[in-house]
Structure formats: C-alpha cells, structure tokens
Amino acid sequence: MIRVAAVGDIHMGPDSQGLLRPAFETLPDCADLLLLAGDLTRHGTQEEARVVAQEVRDLPVPVVAVLGNHDHHDEQPDKVTALLQDAGVTVLEGAGTVVECAGARLGIAGTKGFGGGFVGRSAGEFGEPLMKEFVRTTRRSADSLRTALEELSRQGCAARIALTHFSPVADTLAGEPPEIYPFLGSYLLAEAIDTAGADLAVHGHAHLGSEHGMTAGGVRVRNVAQPVIRRAFNVYQLHTA
Amino acid sequence: MSDPAVPQDPAARGAAPAENVEYRVAHLHDRLAAEELGELGVRAEIRAGAIAVTGTVPSAQCRETLLRIVHEELTGLTVHTDIVVAETARPDHAEEL
Numbered sequence: 001m002i003r004v005a006a007v008g009d010i011h012m013g014p015d016s017q018g019l020l021r022p023a024f025e026t027l028p029d030c031a032d033l034l035l036l037a038g039d040l041t042r043h044g045t046q047e048e049a050r051v052v053a054q055e056v057r058d059l060p061v062p063v064v065a066v067l068g069n070h071d072h073h074d075e076q077p078d079k080v081t082a083l084l085q086d087a088g089v090t091v092l093e094g095a096g097t098v099v100e101c102a103g104a105r106l107g108i109a110g111t112k113g114f115g116g117g118f119v120g121r122s123a124g125e126f127g128e129p130l131m132k133e134f135v136r137t138t139r140r141s142a143d144s145l146r147t148a149l150e151e152l153s154r155q156g157c158a159a160r161i162a163l164t165h166f167s168p169v170a171d172t173l174a175g176e177p178p179e180i181y182p183f184l185g186s187y188l189l190a191e192a193i194d195t196a197g198a199d200l201a202v203h204g205h206a207h208l209g210s211e212h213g214m215t216a217g218g219v220r221v222r223n224v225a226q227p228v229i230r231r232a233f234n235v236y237q238l239h240t241a
Numbered sequence: 242m243s244d245p246a247v248p249q250d251p252a253a254r255g256a257a258p259a260e261n262v263e264y265r266v267a268h269l270h271d272r273l274a275a276e277e278l279g280e281l282g283v284r285a286e287i288r289a290g291a292i293a294v295t296g297t298v299p300s301a302q303c304r305e306t307l308l309r310i311v312h313e314e315l316t317g318l319t320v321h322t323d324i325v326v327a328e329t330a331r332p333d334h335a336e337e338l
Contacts, residue, residue, distance in 0.1 A: 009282070
C-alpha cells in the first residue's frame with residue numbers, strides 16, 4: 001500500500017511561514033510522499049517561493065509539485081521552480097518522476113494544465129489567434145501529461161498518479177459557479193489521463209469545489225485545494241498489486 | 242430596513258448610484274486579485290439586496306486585509322462576510338482508495 005499525502009492552493013506569503021510546517025513534520029507517520037498541486041504562492045514572487053521552500057525543506061518524505069496559475073503571475077515560474085528544487089522538491093511540468101514508496105515504485109506525471117471547459121461546454125480551437133492559443137495551450141499540457149503517464153507505464157510503476165493544478169473533470173468543481181468552469185479545467189486533461197491510464201488524479205485550483213470526482217474512464221479524481229479539504233493535507237491509500 | 246442595494250448616503254461619499262452596485266462588486270473582485278492578496282477564490286455576490294462575501298483565505302492577516310478592502314470598496318452598502326482562515330491541522334484519517 002502506498003500512502004499519498006496531497007494539498008494544493010496553500011497560497012503562501014511572508015505571513016505564512018511556519019503555518020504548515022508542524023503538520024508536514026508529521027508526514028512520515030501517515031504518508032510516503034507529499035504532492036503539492038500548485039498555487040503554492042499568491043503572486044509567484046521569489047519572496048513567496050522562498051517561504052514555500054522553507055516550509056518543505058528537508059522533509060523526511062519526498063515532495064513532488066506542479067505550479068499553479070498564481071505561481072505564474074509574476075512571470076518568473078522558472079525562478080519559483082528553481083527555489084523549490086533547491087529545497088529538494090521535484091517540480092513537474094509535462095514530465096514524470098518515479099518515487100520509491102514502501103518498497104514499490106510510484107510514478108507521478110505532472111503538469112499545471114489549463115482551462116477550456118468540459119465536453120459540450122468547452123472552448124474550441126477556432127477563430128481569433130488568442131482563442132486558438134488558449135485551447136492549444138491546454139492541448140499541449142494534456143499531451144505532455146499523456147506522454148509522461150505512458151512513459152511511466154514503461155518504467156514498471158506499481159501505481160501512477162496524474163498531478164495537475166487545473167481540474168480534469170467537472171465533478172470536483174461542484175460548488176463553483178458553473179459559468180467559470182471553463183477557467184477551472186479542461187476535459188482534455190481527463191482524456192489524456194484515460195488514454196494513458198492512471199490510478200489517481202490529483203488537482204487543486206477550485207477553492208469552492210468538492211473533493212471527490214471521477215473521469216469518464218473511471219479514474220478517481222481528488223481536488224485537494226486546501227480550502228476544500230480544510231486540512232494541511234489529505235492522505236490517500238493506494239493499494240498496489 | 243433600508244434597501245441595502247442603494248448606497249445609504251451617496252452624496253456624502255461620492256458613491257456610485259444604485260444601478261452600479263454590480264460594477265462595484267466587479268471592482269472589488271479586481272482589487273482583491275490585483276493587490277497584495279492576489280485573491281481569486283473569494284466570492285462576492287449580491288444576495289437579497291446585500292453583498293455576501295464568502296470564502297477561505299490562507300492566513301489571519303489575509304483575512305484582516307480582505308475585510309478592510311471589502312469595507313473600503315463597498316462603503317455604504319450592506320455587507321455580510323463569512324471569511325474563514327484555511328485550516329492547517331493534519332488529517333486524523335486517510336481515505337482508502
């Protein structure tokens with residue numbers, strides 16, 4: 001059994017230092033790794049990223065993260081990524097990583113993802129260049145997620161997790177105004193997950209959404225935005241063959 | 242009880258007329274996102290003539306800042322707030338998948 005701790009949308013700033021560290025230090029008691037589902041900062045500044053880095057530095061479990069839209073706001077996601085990497089965090093964007101957990105290999109494929117909406121109510125790759133680029137951005141992200149998951153399946157992983165910031169399904173947006181669903185996620189992410197296969201999909205972004213959902217292909221989805229789970233993190237136990 | 246959608250003393254404050262309450266709520270959203278909070282996750286809705294501001298923020302300081310901005314932006318309107326600070330306790334159980 002692999003124990004996966006996850007949280008997103010912790011939105012740390014200078015006043016946040018130390019708020020989550022006490023709970024994170026208990027992770028070895030209940031989890032084999034920690035996933036961070038993006039929006040770790042408020043504006044994506046280096047100052048805020050240093051707070052996050054300090055919060056997770058030298059934790060006794062591996063930490064794997066994707067960035068969120070807030071982490072891009074200051075337009076220096078590479079610097080945010082570097083600061084987190086310096087603290088020992090594996091930051092994924094269109095890539096995968098394998099973590100040894102409880103004697104098993106756990107694969108995590110991660111990307112921020114993007115919006116566009118869900119089947120029948122989604123944006124199309126049509127019209128103005130900006131509109132086409134919007135949808136293409138999501139498509140590229142979804143394609144990279146599918147490729148990363150497929151690569152992990154060739155690496156003998158006992159289980160695979162898709163980690164995103166934006167949601168792959170509408171289920172976990174329940175509670176958000178339906179009018180903004182296209183800005184909260186895209187079915188393209190779910191299609192990638194279902195095509196490549198995964199044991200769990202974890203995302204954040206939707207503060208007013210709900211925790212539990214499922215893709216059309218039956219992959220369980222969990223929205224771990226901190227305002228949704230109302231804890232420092234949640235833990236999911238994955239059974240491996 | 243006064244109609245809270247109508248600014249109670251618009252002349253004194255230079256507040257927008259009643260029909261602009263929606264835009265004032267929109268401007269509140271813009272300000273919450275643009276200023277130090279970078280806050281996109283708080284709802285502000287016109288509900289039964291009042292403005293209901295609800296959501297979860299990451300720290301007590303954020304809550305204080307948010308409430309200050311809300312009251313600055315919506316001066317003269319009836320505002321109900323329910324802003325909670327994100328909980329930071331570890332979970333007491335795991336979900337078995």
